[in-house]
Amino acid sequence: MNPMTFTAPSRMLALSLALTAALPAFAGADDELIAARDAFRGNKLGQLASLAGGMPSNYPLKDYPAYWLALKALDGDDDGPAQNFLARVDEGLMPERVRNEWLKKLAARESWSRFASEWKKLPPEGRDEESSCYGQLNELNQGKAPTDLDRFLESRPLPEGCNRLIAEAARRGVVKRDWLWQRARLLLAGNYLSQARQLAANTGLPLDNAALSKPANADLSTPGGQEAAVYDIVIKGKANISNGLGKLLDHEKSLSKERAGFAWGQLALLSARKQQAAQALQWFDKADADQLTAEQWEWWARSALRLEQWTQLEKIIRAMPVTVSAKPAWRYWRGRSLQQLGRQNEATPLFSQASIGHNYYALLSLEELGNSLSTPASKSGPAKDDIKQMSEEPAIKRALALLELAERHVKPEFRADAQREWRWAMRNRSDIELLAAAEVGRRASFYDMAIYSAERTKEEHDYSLRYLTPYRDVTQRYAKQLDIDDAWVYGLIRQESRFITMARSGVGASGLMQLMPATAKWVAKKIGLGQYAVNDIETNVQLGTWYLRYVLDSLSSNEVMATAAYNAGPGRARAWQADRTLDGTIYAETIPFTETRDYVQKVMANAAYYSSTFGHANISLKNRMGVVPSR
Numbered sequence: 001m002n003p004m005t006f007t008a009p010s011r012m013l014a015l016s017l018a019l020t021a022a023l024p025a026f027a028g029a030d031d032e033l034i035a036a037r038d039a040f041r042g043n044k045l046g047q048l049a050s051l052a053g054g055m056p057s058n059y060p061l062k063d064y065p066a067y068w069l070a071l072k073a074l075d076g077d078d079d080g081p082a083q084n085f086l087a088r089v090d091e092g093l094m095p096e097r098v099r100n101e102w103l104k105k106l107a108a109r110e111s112w113s114r115f116a117s118e119w120k121k122l123p124p125e126g127r128d129e130e131s132s133c134y135g136q137l138n139e140l141n142q143g144k145a146p147t148d149l150d151r152f153l154e155s156r157p158l159p160e161g162c163n164r165l166i167a168e169a170a171r172r173g174v175v176k177r178d179w180l181w182q183r184a185r186l187l188l189a190g191n192y193l194s195q196a197r198q199l200a201a202n203t204g205l206p207l208d209n210a211a212l213s214k215p216a217n218a219d220l221s222t223p224g225g226q227e228a229a230v231y232d233i234v235i236k237g238k239a240n241i242s243n244g245l246g247k248l249l250d251h252e253k254s255l256s257k258e259r260a261g262f263a264w265g266q267l268a269l270l271s272a273r274k275q276q277a278a279q280a281l282q283w284f285d286k287a288d289a290d291q292l293t294a295e296q297w298e299w300w301a302r303s304a305l306r307l308e309q310w311t312q313l314e315k316i317i318r319a320m321p322v323t324v325s326a327k328p329a330w331r332y333w334r335g336r337s338l339q340q341l342g343r344q345n346e347a348t349p350l351f352s353q354a355s356i357g358h359n360y361y362a363l364l365s366l367e368e369l370g371n372s373l374s375t376p377a378s379k380s381g382p383a384k385d386d387i388k389q390m391s392e393e394p395a396i397k398r399a400l401a402l403l404e405l406a407e408r409h410v411k412p413e414f415r416a417d418a419q420r421e422w423r424w425a426m427r428n429r430s431d432i433e434l435l436a437a438a439e440v441g442r443r444a445s446f447y448d449m450a451i452y453s454a455e456r457t458k459e460e461h462d463y464s465l466r467y468l469t470p471y472r473d474v475t476q477r478y479a480k481q482l483d484i485d486d487a488w489v490y491g492l493i494r495q496e497s498r499f500i501t502m503a504r505s506g507v508g509a510s511g512l513m514q515l516m517p518a519t520a521k522w523v524a525k526k527i528g529l530g531q532y533a534v535n536d537i538e539t540n541v542q543l544g545t546w547y548l549r550y551v552l553d554s555l556s557s558n559e560v561m562a563t564a565a566y567n568a569g570p571g572r573a574r575a576w577q578a579d580r581t582l583d584g585t586i587y588a589e590t591i592p593f594t595e596t597r598d599y600v601q602k603v604m605a606n607a608a609y610y611s612s613t614f615g616h617a618n619i620s621l622k623n624r625m626g627v628v629p630s631r
Contacts, residue, residue, distance in 0.1 A: 261288025491606030513544025
């Protein structure tokens with residue numbers, strides 16, 4: 001239920017007390033900063049410039065008005081404020097963002113000499129997609145051909161810098177005509193007509209624009225007409241697979257092998273995502289494997305998995321591009337396939353590779369190797385001086401100051417800025433530094449960023465920070481009253497809100513357990529709760545755990561289905577059942593919604609970790625996943 005925004009103050013007093021020692025009071029400066037943000041949004045450059053010049057020199061957020069001014073001036077092709085800002089501020093997220101935006105302007109003007117000079121100052125990890133494309137375009141102009149353009153063979157639009165890179169690569173012969181047609185085909189399949197037409201205009205592809213508007217009039221003897229026919233097949237298939245299939249069968253003999261193979265692959269994907277696995281497997285066999293995206297390869301494998309066709313599944317995973325087959329998910333599932341086929345000696349190395357880390361597949365793989373989950377403390381952990389030093393980092397100070405301002409003034413945009421500052425500060429950190437930062441975040445009740453830092457460690461781990469347990473008295477009380485596993489509840493809360501009490505999702509879900517208004521109202525009525533505040537910690541947990549118990553009871557007491565229902569609704573969770581009993585891991589893997597599939601897997605893995613840290617009886621993740629009954 002993301003993305004989340006921040007809607008109202010909650011832990012303001014505790015947070016203010018935590019920050020008082022480190023941050024002096026800057027009430028007037030805070031007011032001016034809020035005014036500067038409003039001027040930025042209102043395009044009031046004069047007011048913004050005035051505020052930028054008057055911030056106290058020791059105010060942690062003093063550079064933000066000048067930062068906003070630089071960005072706004074660049075929008076108007078005025079480089080002066082950006083140059084002044086970069087000459088004065090050389091540390092942190094803000095100069096990186098300004099330099100990224102300036103580089104795009106320089107490239108658009110063909111100011112390549114200045115571009116090259118500024119490009120060197122931007123660290124690779126700080127380059128956004130478009131500036132990176134412009135960087136490659138500059139290198140291409142100097143004779144260095146890019147080697148990773150296949151990353152653009154996806155059904156998504158690209159920023160202008162990447163479109164220019166593709167056009168120049170085509171002009172120089174770095175990408176061939178078949179590659180360009182494949183890119184155009186993927187854009188059309190995603191219904192990105194404007195970008196497909198732009199690609200054709202930039203590279204000389206004879207796309208038939210009239211036929212795209214009226215596919216029935218397409219001339220199938222021409223490449224452009226055939227592309228229009230394939231577009232029509234895919235669009236009709238999205239509305240009704242049978243109609244798309246009918247069109248494909250009508251036109252297949254008139255289409256080139258590549259175009260027909262592409263169309264079969266698209267219909268196969270649509271069928272797989274509707275869990276029509278047998279049909280999807282037939283159609284994937286007709287597809288052009290060279291044109292399959294990572295998503296299509298994965299759904300081909302999921303179709304075989306849904307039917308538990310282990311020989312076919314192992315064959316599909318083995319045929320995947322290495323960038324896909326090397327993912328922990330497919331190492332794990334290939335290991336399971338080989339195991340089912342009696343080839344344990346081949347399965348074991350795959351489980352070993354997939355067991356590295358702390359994710360869902362790592363836990364499942366660890367269990368297949370015969371090991372149980374344990375959550376040892378960090379080998380040494382940060383010392384007091386490490387924590388103090390981290391708290392004095394400029395970016396951390398800015399993050400905490402922004403957090404405090406967001407809570408005190410109920411300004412969600414500043415909390416988002418605080419998160420961005422914190423993430424920037426975590427780059428290239430040692431494990432001890434990350435754990436020190438996590439402790440700083442915990443003490444400031446910046447729980448989501450404390451978890452963010454703790455999760456990034458490679459060898460030193462502190463599970464009490466990675467799996468924080470704030471509000472445990474409330475959560476355990478309601479979990480016990482309703483007889484549900486508190487580790488499962490915590491696993492869900494961690495995924496839903498990262499313990500941000502006043503979190504609000506883009507669709508309106510609120511609080512720790514991210515309750516939708518209608519759900520909260522319905523539950524409150526059921527339990528006889530009159531007036532209530534959904535963002536109140538205790539009320540939110542009371543309503544959320546009751547609803548979790550309700551969906552658990554209505555879905556055969558199955559935690560995997562109940563978790564799916566909490567995210568996507570009970571009706572969908574039931575619709576995803578098969579006509580036979582399914583292993584819970586197979587049910588979860590074949591959930592058609594990417595968000596819900598990821599959600600279920602993470603919640604259940606979280607629950608396994610919380611169960612271990614709570615000292616519960618050891619319940620393996622695989623046993624937690626259990627079996628899902630038939631419809």
